[in-house]
Amino acid sequence: MVIDIKNVSWKRGNTYILKDVTWSVQSGEHWVIMGLNGSGKTSLLNIINGYMWPTKGEVSVLGKKFGEYDLRKLRQSIGWVSSSMQEKLYKNETVENIVLSGKVASMGLLYEEPEAADYEKAYQLLEQMGCLGMEKRIYESLSQGEKQRVLIARALMASPKLLILDEPATGLDIFAREQLLERIQDMGSQPEGPTMIYVSHHIEEIVPVFRHVLLLKEGQVYGAGLTQELMNAENLSSFFGTEVDVAWRNKRAWMQMA
Ligand SMILES: Nc1ncnc2c1ncn2[C@@H]1O[C@H](COP(=O)(O)OP(=O)(O)OP(=O)(O)O)[C@@H](O)[C@H]1O
Numbered sequence: 001m002v003i004d005i006k007n008v009s010w011k012r013g014n015t016y017i018l019k020d021v022t023w024s025v026q027s028g029e030h031w032v033i034m035g036l037n038g039s040g041k042t043s044l045l046n047i048i049n050g051y052m053w054p055t056k057g058e059v060s061v062l063g064k065k066f067g068e069y070d071l072r073k074l075r076q077s078i079g080w081v082s083s084s085m086q087e088k089l090y091k092n093e094t095v096e097n098i099v100l101s102g103k104v105a106s107m108g109l110l111y112e113e114p115e116a117a118d119y120e121k122a123y124q125l126l127e128q129m130g131c132l133g134m135e136k137r138i139y140e141s142l143s144q145g146e147k148q149r150v151l152i153a154r155a156l157m158a159s160p161k162l163l164i165l166d167e168p169a170t171g172l173d174i175f176a177r178e179q180l181l182e183r184i185q186d187m188g189s190q191p192e193g194p195t196m197i198y199v200s201h202h203i204e205e206i207v208p209v210f211r212h213v214l215l216l217k218e219g220q221v222y223g224a225g226l227t228q229e230l231m232n233a234e235n236l237s238s239f240f241g242t243e244v245d246v247a248w249r250n251k252r253a254w255m256q257m258a
Pocket residue numbers: 012017035036037038039040041042043044
């Protein structure tokens with residue numbers, strides 16, 4: 001099992017930020033975590049990455065039970081792409097350095113000399129992400145879509161078993177978003193690729209490779225299961241607390257206000 005979360009609660013003062021969350025991800029599955037602002041998505045990711053400790057409950061990631069294992073070691077197998085977090089860090093760095101530094105799977109940059117094989121892998125990943133030719137560019141000079149794809153290439157450098165994509169389409173225009181989603185769909189279709197967790201507020205970003213969805217609402221699991229079964233007007237109207245319509249097109253669900 002890739003993620004196994006049992007009855008996890010996280011409390012700050014008297015408030016439950018996460019309450020009794022039970023969720024599991026089997027290998028070979030790719031999941032979307034969906035929920036409105038403040039529903040607890042980031043808190044759940046922080047727990048999965050071992051940055052926060054649950055008040056109650058059990059967490060296992062990649063077969064390792066938290067509390068019994070060195071989390072720093074485990075983090076080397078987890079890629080977490082968060083543009084809001086990484087934007088400041090890599091501002092003046094070249095694309096090449098950013099991708100190469102992903103080898104050590106930490107947020108920081110690499111200060112040791114990369115080997116020829118590292119360059120080869122970095123370039124191959126840049127190609128996979130449609131960013132070949134941008135190696136010498138400064139991160140800040142890239143478009144939002146290019147930045148996201150570079151960050152994914154960086155995360156893949158460490159060959160993670162679990163890849164978390166935290167709202168990667170935020171700030172992208174419709175074409176850049178589709179280009180990114182296409183790469184993600186391709187990546188998820190490769191059997192040797194990492195298990196992906198895609199965090200979003202937007203239903204239309206759920207490409208077919210994400211066959212499962214976790215719906216979070218006010219810190220609780222509202223639904224967890226097959227995308228095709230959960231993404232319908234009745235369920236989403238009650239999830240959002242407002243009437244919505246859902247239409248399926250090109251194996252994706254599209255939502256609008258009813
Ligand atoms: N350290 C903390 N102390 C107190 N409250 C917190 C803390 N961290 C998060 N919260 C609160 O918990 C709730 C859930 O936050 P979280 O960031 O997990 O939501 P989210 O679903 O990721 O939201 P968004 O989509 O806006 O990023 C919010 O109301 C937030 O203010």
